[in-house]
Amino acid sequence: xxxxxxxKRLQPVAGAVLAAVAGMVWHAPYVRAGxxxxxxxxxxxxxxxxxxxxxxYFDNLGRLRPVRxxxxxxxxxxxxxxxxxxxxxxxxxxxxDMRTSVPPTPVHREMSVRNIYARVEAGAxxxxxxxxxxxxSIQVTAGLGGKAGGxxxxxxxxxxxxxxxxxxxxRNFEIxxxxxxxDLQGGFRLRSGAADEWRVDITTGLHLRERWMLLLQSFxxxxxxxxxxxxxxxxxxxxxxxxxxxxxxxxxxxxxxxxAARNARRDSGMIAAAWRSF
Numbered sequence: 539x540x541x542x543x544x545x546k547r548l549q550p551v552a553g554a555v556l557a558a559v560a561g562m563v564w565h566a567p568y569v570r571a572g573x574x575x576x577x578x579x580x581x582x583x584x585x586x587x588x589x590x591x592x593x594x595y596f597d598n599l600g601r602l603r604p605v606r607x608x609x610x611x612x613x614x615x616x617x618x619x620x621x622x623x624x625x626x627x628x629x630x631x632x633x634x635d636m637r638t639s640v641p642p643t644p645v646h647r648e649m650s651v652r653n654i655y656a657r658v659e660a661g662a663x664x665x666x667x668x669x670x671x672x673x674x675s676i677q678v679t680a681g682l683g684g685k686a687g688g689x690x691x692x693x694x695x696x697x698x699x700x701x702x703x704x705x706x707x708x709r710n711f712e713i714x715x716x717x718x719x720x721d722l723q724g725g726f727r728l729r730s731g732a733a734d735e736w737r738v739d740i741t742t743g744l745h746l747r748e749r750w751m752l753l754l755q756s757f758x759x760x761x762x763x764x765x766x767x768x769x770x771x772x773x774x775x776x777x778x779x780x781x782x783x784x785x786x787x788x789x790x791x792x793x794x795x796x797x798a799a800r801n802a803r804r805d806s807g808m809i810a811a812a813w814r815s816f
Contacts, residue, residue, distance in 0.1 A: 572721045572741065573673040573708030575665050576620030582815045588612040590807030596799035598768060606639045608803065623665070628679055630659040657683040663706070672709040677725075678702070699730040704737070718744035733764035743780075751780040753792075772799035778809070788813040 576582070588611070595605035614632035621627050634655040661679030668674075681700045704725025711718055721741040728734050740756045755776040762769050778792035792809035796802070 572723065573675045573706035574668075575623065575626040575663055575673070575675060576618050578620045578622045580816065581617065581619035581626075582813060583615060583617045584811055584813050586612075586614045586616065586809060586811040588614070588807065588809045590794075590805045592803040592805045594804040596772075596796075596802050596804060598801055600798065600800050602804060605803065608638045609636070611635045618663075621662075625665070626663040628659070628661045628663065628677075630679075632657045632659075653685060655683055655685055657681060661702075671711070672707070674705070674707045677704050677706060698732060701728040702726075702737075713744075716745050718742065733761040733767065733769070735759045735761045749782045751782075753778045753780065753790075768801040770799070770801040772802040773797055774805070780813075786815045 589609075591607070591609045593605060593607045594602045597603050612632055612634045614630060616630040617628070619627045634657070635652065636655065637650055637652045639650055659679050659681040661677065663675050663677040666674040666676060679702045681702070683698050683700075702725055704723050706721065706723045708719060708721045711720070719742070721739075721743075723737075723739040723741075725737045726734065727737060736759065738756075738758045741753060742755075743751055743753045745751050753776075755778075757774040757776065758772070760769075760771045774794055774796050776792055776794035778790055780788055780790045782788045790809075790811040790813065792811075793807070794809070795806040796804040
């Protein structure tokens with residue numbers, strides 16, 4: 539695990555991984571969007587397993603091109619705790635297992651390279667405004683990432699240090715006698731060893747039945763040039779179902795894919811998660 543430092547361009551790290559989902563609080567019988575904070579003395583833990591793969595790449599004109607196979611499995615434990623009614627603490631350790639194929643050389647045949655990364659994110663969400671049906675907050679998280687095993691990177695994504703600052707607005711609504719919410723997040727992510735990113739995440743949730751909730755999400759990023767790397771952008775769509783077992787336990791299953799991008803991989807995959815409120 540690397541150590542957070544402050545070089546020339548603020549190498550710290552942070553990132554709310556899937557913050558639009560992981561930042562959400564769902565206590566029966568109400569729906570709360572990500573901008574809402576945890577009540578004082580209460581919290582939740584979300585254990586997530588994520589698998590993604592890619593064998594296509596969006597070029598500089600946004601056209602799909604073949605690229606060597608890339609696969610990633612990530613396990614994360616996102617936890618939140620209400621320090622008081624104005625501050626929610628965030629802590630999220632994770633491990634990533636990445637694999638990619640390496641082109642053949644005169645000495646070696648084509649082979650698969652595997653790297654394992656460890657990461658810890660920590661931070662807080664601060665209340666700016668709160669009413670019965672809407673809320674606004676600001677979230678700041680810092681992340682430390684580093685290689686925990688494996689060989690040379692060979693183009694594998696690096697889990698570096700980041701600092702993520704974002705504004706959140708959430709509003710609950712009711713349509714056709716069904717409860718739902720919309721959550722809007724906009725932020726800026728400072729990254730060490732990579733281009734900084736602007737991010738916009740949009741989440742809409744709707745109760746289909748008393749125990750079932752549908753989530754539709756859009757994750758969007760824009761990054762400038764960095765060294766020899768071109769500017770990039772990407773937009774991902776994600777759909778998931780959440781099943782509430784009881785007041786404290788819920789299960790969630792997702793699918794996601796990149797629908798448009800420039801100078802970025804087309805990632806697709808699936809996610810499973812278990813929520814525990816306390």
